[in-house]
Amino acid sequence: MKFSAYIRNLFFPPRCAICGKMLGIASGSPLCIDCQYELSKESARLCKGCGLDQSSCTCLLPVLKPEGFLFHVKLYGYSATDRRSPANRLVYKMKSSQRSELYDDLACKLEKNVLSAVTTECSARSLTPVITYVPRSRSSVAKYGFDQAELLARALSRRLSIPTVIAVKRKHLTDAEMKSLNAAGRFTAGANAFEVNSRCGVGKNTLLIIVDDVITSGASVYWTAKTASSLGVTDFAVVSVAKTY
């Protein structure tokens, strides 16, 4: 821990980013021991596809496989129906917290497996990695003042020295409108949710790594990739904090 951070903690004691419990002033984590323990159980949850735990599994949702996606690195299993599940609470808190320690901590946990998968795929296919993110709706960014997927993308970008670009932008659908649709409806609606940023500088031979906080139906990531494919990009990857099981 940096001395400046230690001094700041003396005056502004840090609290757990999930439950709000007071942390020790020398705490190197933005999460309390209890929340870390609960999350570790979600990380240890075995993938039915590959048999590995969530933080080692790179399996893709079936809907993404035919679209040029090469891997999905994630940290935790996520129960969309259990609001008390630790990964659910973490994702929910991310929407209203822009604490850099939280995003740095998550990027740090993702770093090793992202780097390993990126290195393998980029050397096998002669691709250049570039990071982007699923943009929040304008109303959501206006409400919270930031975009949590962008913060995670940029934290990962700093750690991996891979540039972040804004490959796509959100059009008119709000997050509330997206959420109100069922999974099948979301896929149809997503077709009109994004527009490409033609000046972002990515194209053929790019591995476009799409970052989001949580992957449930995969619709937002799917349409982000579909939209970016008009730039000539054919290879994609997903990185998220959580994935629905």
Ligand SMILES: [Zn+2]
């Ligand atoms: Zn906690």
Ligand SMILES: [Zn+2]
């Ligand atoms: Zn797996």
